[in-house]
Amino acid sequence: MSNRRKTGVRNAYRAEFLRSPEWFARRSRWFRKQVRLRRPLVCAACGRLAASRELELHHLDYSGVRFVKGGWRAFERHDDLVPLHPHCHDLLHRLIDRDHVLAFHRSRRAASGIALQRLRARLWAQEIAP
Ligand SMILES: [Zn+2]
Numbered sequence: 854m855s856n857r858r859k860t861g862v863r864n865a866y867r868a869e870f871l872r873s874p875e876w877f878a879r880r881s882r883w884f885r886k887q888v889r890l891r892r893p894l895v896c897a898a899c900g901r902l903a904a905s906r907e908l909e910l911h912h913l914d915y916s917g918v919r920f921v922k923g924g925w926r927a928f929e930r931h932d933d934l935v936p937l938h939p940h941c942h943d944l945l946h947r948l949i950d951r952d953h954v955l956a957f958h959r960s961r962r963a964a965s966g967i968a969l970q971r972l973r974a975r976l977w978a979q980e981i982a983p
């Protein structure tokens with residue numbers, strides 16, 4: 854399965870899912886749980902503190918997303934959703950899409966982990982640059 858964002862039938866499902874009320878409810882639950890776990894709301898790429906309305910959630914795994922009896926169900930595990938600024942989220946997907954190995958030969962979880970590491974290194978390097 855490819856990790857590319859805008860190709861394939863699976864991605865059409867995802868695009869639809871990401872606009873569904875089930876996803877918005879899942880998103881709210883994620884932020885409430887994050888607070889309950891006393892984990893800070895920080896972007897996983899740039900590391901900056903952010904408000905929930907400023908963050909998107911990236912899926913490390915879509916196996917919790919199911920279409921059951923005509924409706925979407927969101928059973929993602931908490932730690933399979935990663936908070937990112939929209940801009941940082943875009944950069945992450947670009948890193949994955951532009952790397953043939955990450956886009957086609959790694960699981961989504963592995964590709965995301967590798968791309969996140971690269972992105973953090975890049976953003977931190979920019980930060981300390983004069
Ligand atoms: Zn960020």
Ligand SMILES: [Zn+2]
Pocket residue numbers: 910911912942946
């Ligand atoms: Zn994403």
